[in-house]
Amino acid sequence: MKVTPWEVEGSIDYDKLIKEFGVQRLDNKLFERLKKHTKTLHPMLSRGIVFVHRDLDFALKEYESGKNLFLYTGRSPSGPIHIGHVFGWEFTRWLQEKLDLELWFQFPDEEKFLFKENLSYETAQKYLKENMLDIIALGFNPKKTHFIIDTKHASLMYSEAVKVAKKITFSMVKSSFGLNDSTNIGAIFYTSMQAVPAFLPSIINNKKLVCLIPHGVDQDPHFRLTRDILPKLGYYKPASIQWMMIPPLQGVQGKMQSHNSDAAIFLSDTPEQVKKKINKYAFSGGQATIEEHRKKGGNPEIDVSYQYLKAFFEPDNEKLKKIHDDYKSGKLLTGELKQILIDKINKFLKEHQERRRKAEKELDKFIFKM
Amino acid sequence: MKVTPWEVEGSIDYDKLIKEFGVQRLDNKLFERLKKHTKTLHPMLSRGIVFVHRDLDFALKEYESGKNLFLYTGRSPSGPIHIGHVFGWEFTRWLQEKLDLELWFQFPDEEKFLFKENLSYETAQKYLKENMLDIIALGFNPKKTHFIIDTKHASLMYSEAVKVAKKITFSMVKSSFGLNDSTNIGAIFYTSMQAVPAFLPSIINNKKLVCLIPHGVDQDPHFRLTRDILPKLGYYKPASIQWMMIPPLQGVQGKMQSHNSDAAIFLSDTPEQVKKKINKYAFSGGQATIEEHRKKGGNPEIDVSYQYLKAFFEPDNEKLKKIHDDYKSGKLLTGELKQILIDKINKFLKEHQERRRKAEKELDKFIFKM
Numbered sequence: 001m002k003v004t005p006w007e008v009e010g011s012i013d014y015d016k017l018i019k020e021f022g023v024q025r026l027d028n029k030l031f032e033r034l035k036k037h038t039k040t041l042h043p044m045l046s047r048g049i050v051f052v053h054r055d056l057d058f059a060l061k062e063y064e065s066g067k068n069l070f071l072y073t074g075r076s077p078s079g080p081i082h083i084g085h086v087f088g089w090e091f092t093r094w095l096q097e098k099l100d101l102e103l104w105f106q107f108p109d110e111e112k113f114l115f116k117e118n119l120s121y122e123t124a125q126k127y128l129k130e131n132m133l134d135i136i137a138l139g140f141n142p143k144k145t146h147f148i149i150d151t152k153h154a155s156l157m158y159s160e161a162v163k164v165a166k167k168i169t170f171s172m173v174k175s176s177f178g179l180n181d182s183t184n185i186g187a188i189f190y191t192s193m194q195a196v197p198a199f200l201p202s203i204i205n206n207k208k209l210v211c212l213i214p215h216g217v218d219q220d221p222h223f224r225l226t227r228d229i230l231p232k233l234g235y236y237k238p239a240s241i242q243w244m245m246i247p248p249l250q251g252v253q254g255k256m257q258s259h260n261s262d263a264a265i266f267l268s269d270t271p272e273q274v275k276k277k278i279n280k281y282a283f284s285g286g287q288a289t290i291e292e293h294r295k296k297g298g299n300p301e302i303d304v305s306y307q308y309l310k311a312f313f314e315p316d317n318e319k320l321k322k323i324h325d326d327y328k329s330g331k332l333l334t335g336e337l338k339q340i341l342i343d344k345i346n347k348f349l350k351e352h353q354e355r356r357r358k359a360e361k362e363l364d365k366f367i368f369k370m
Numbered sequence: 371m372k373v374t375p376w377e378v379e380g381s382i383d384y385d386k387l388i389k390e391f392g393v394q395r396l397d398n399k400l401f402e403r404l405k406k407h408t409k410t411l412h413p414m415l416s417r418g419i420v421f422v423h424r425d426l427d428f429a430l431k432e433y434e435s436g437k438n439l440f441l442y443t444g445r446s447p448s449g450p451i452h453i454g455h456v457f458g459w460e461f462t463r464w465l466q467e468k469l470d471l472e473l474w475f476q477f478p479d480e481e482k483f484l485f486k487e488n489l490s491y492e493t494a495q496k497y498l499k500e501n502m503l504d505i506i507a508l509g510f511n512p513k514k515t516h517f518i519i520d521t522k523h524a525s526l527m528y529s530e531a532v533k534v535a536k537k538i539t540f541s542m543v544k545s546s547f548g549l550n551d552s553t554n555i556g557a558i559f560y561t562s563m564q565a566v567p568a569f570l571p572s573i574i575n576n577k578k579l580v581c582l583i584p585h586g587v588d589q590d591p592h593f594r595l596t597r598d599i600l601p602k603l604g605y606y607k608p609a610s611i612q613w614m615m616i617p618p619l620q621g622v623q624g625k626m627q628s629h630n631s632d633a634a635i636f637l638s639d640t641p642e643q644v645k646k647k648i649n650k651y652a653f654s655g656g657q658a659t660i661e662e663h664r665k666k667g668g669n670p671e672i673d674v675s676y677q678y679l680k681a682f683f684e685p686d687n688e689k690l691k692k693i694h695d696d697y698k699s700g701k702l703l704t705g706e707l708k709q710i711l712i713d714k715i716n717k718f719l720k721e722h723q724e725r726r727r728k729a730e731k732e733l734d735k736f737i738f739k740m
Contacts, residue, residue, distance in 0.1 A: 110532040121533060154528035155740075159521035162480040163491060165556030170540065173555060185543055186535025189559035 078112030084246035286334035448482030454616035656704035
């Protein structure tokens with residue numbers, strides 16, 4: 001397996017990853033503490049999709065003692081948004097709503113341009129705009145959500161990024177990210193820019209705040225480095241709460257990626273496209289023939305359709321359990337399971353696409369005013 | 371000898387440097403072509419202080435065919451301005467005036483912070499302001515001179531710098547600047563920011579312009595790299611016209627540096643400080659005793675006072691020749707030579723300090739409006 005901020009390959013052994021990265025599993029004690037404020041537990045928490053953290057206990061302590069807490073997450077534009085992205089952002093939106101927190105949403109519009117040989121600057125800029133509209137349509141609070149765009153807000157960010165950069169040597173990024181002498185110098189510098197939103201709100205509010213970063217586990221190497229540096233600049237280490245990688249349609253390996261359009265369901269897909277992609281590509285845990293399936297049953301653990309329902313599309317625990325058990329027993333066929341998912345996704349996309357049409361005129365409210 | 375943008379050490383063999391760097395000596399043909407526009411020849415040209423170039427002929431051709439030319443120079447703030455800086459800027463001011471050109475004056479206020487372990491960001495910011503006032507007082511045209519400050523103008527510059535950075539690998543900056551794995555990632559990225567003013571005016575004016583960079587020869591490694599990259603981004607290679615390093619008071623080695631206050635005369639020095647520094651520290655080409663000096667004569671080539679007169683403070687060729695010959699013959703004593711320089715410097719500083727007091731209210735005119 002390979003897990004870096006730019007590549008996720010192979011079947012991920014999460015127990016091994018937890019040890020390697022040095023993150024903590026979320027446990028019932030933390031769930032109870034969180035529930036004091038959120039009342040309910042998001043299904044992504046109870047089902048172990050959001051599964052590890054760093055210093056969440058410290059972040060909650062600061063929250064409890066005076067709301068000295070803000071959220072920070074991000075999106076590096078390089079292609080269209082797919083449903084794999086939505087899971088984590090829906091969780092982030094839920095956290096923002098339940099804890100009533102400011103959310104800083106970074107758009108590092110130079111990142112993928114620097115890391116992908118063939119991505120042009122213009123293409124990244126096109127997707128910057130497209131992605132912002134999709135994210136607005138997910139329902140973040142316009143009064144408490146601040147978009148910061150690396151190139152547009154560079155007059156605010158670059159001076160802070162160089163303070164971070166002075167504390168990071170090339171050796172450190174080599175070992176953290178697997179860079180080498182052939183890496184371009186923009187990519188080498190980049191992690192400094194990703195560190196900035198973890199303390200920029202402390203500068204803007206002139207108050208030492210704690211940052212909680214909801215993010216996919218593949219981004220952990222950035223923030224591990226950020227956690228080493230920030231105390232040297234007089235800020236708290238950022239805390240984090242992290243989710244698993246959402247598998248591509250073809251199977252529970254790697255993560256869903258925008259550049260492989262067969263493996264991803266985009267937020268702009270039509271009902272027909274969704275139906276076709278799920279039926280054609282979604283990896284099945286079922287048996288080769290109906291007879292065999294009825295007899296032996298399917299395996300929900302490797303079935304992508306079931307995994308999507310579990311991660312996001314079937315929030316009702318009882319309904320999910322019934323689907324699980326029926327599929328495992330052979331009562332529910334693969335085609336029927338896929339149809340459940342297709343209906344759920346198409347309902348979600350219909351509503352999303354309506355909200356997105358109205359998002360354009362909200363854009364200005366979301367972009368942070370320097 | 372060692373000549374990099376951050377360190378100049380030892381006695382500089384300029385013939386060797388010309389070969390190593392691959393720059394061209396200025397010759398009479400270029401002087402004649404330049405004189406068609408400037409009418410006179412600046413003493414720094416005729417005396418060989420401004421001594422090498424890259425593509426100056428191409429820059430003049432573009433100038434002649436439609437003024438598609440602008441100037442770019444810079445100052446990285448880390449300490450007070452000393453007279454060693456003034457020589458090159460006076461030449462730059464002269465070029466701007468005679469050719470009636472726009473001048474982009476970059477203040478990379480992050481550079482020295484990134485390259486000097488002990489320089490704080492706040493100190494660099496303090497000198498940024500101080501240095502801008504001194505540069506204004508040198509008499510640049512406020513209507514045609516644009517200050518761009520890396521951190522303040524980052525929203526304009528960073529997006530362009532990443533396009534440069536994508537074309538430069540760590541290997542390239544390692545060999546160009548002698549960086550290594552212990553170098554911080556901000557310093558590694560920095561050369562991309564220094565490249566930006568060489569093409570930013572082409573973007574702002576929406577017209578492909580040629581950039582001519584008057585600069586000290588120690589900065590050549592930056593612009594050699596810039597010249598390799600810019601054509602790949604659709605711009606012309608920047609041309610340059612370069613001057614020698616101004617020696618410190620203690621002798622004709624290295625360059626005058628702000629952090630050694632005994633070795634430099636600052637623009638804020640009083641007449642008494644100037645007198646004391648020259649008399650006490652200026653390396654003399656004279657003999658040990660008056661008797662011996664009268665008999666053997668002095669050596670103007672290694673005498674720092676004579677070199678300062680030659681570089682800047684005695685523009686009159688005939689007067690300079692008389693000083694040279696009298697010193698060489700032993701007629702002019704070291705104390706007398708030093709007194710000539712002291713008077714010249716103090717006259718210059720008196721006028722400069724008066725202009726500088728009025729510079730503060732000019733500042734806003736010089737800073738480029740984004």
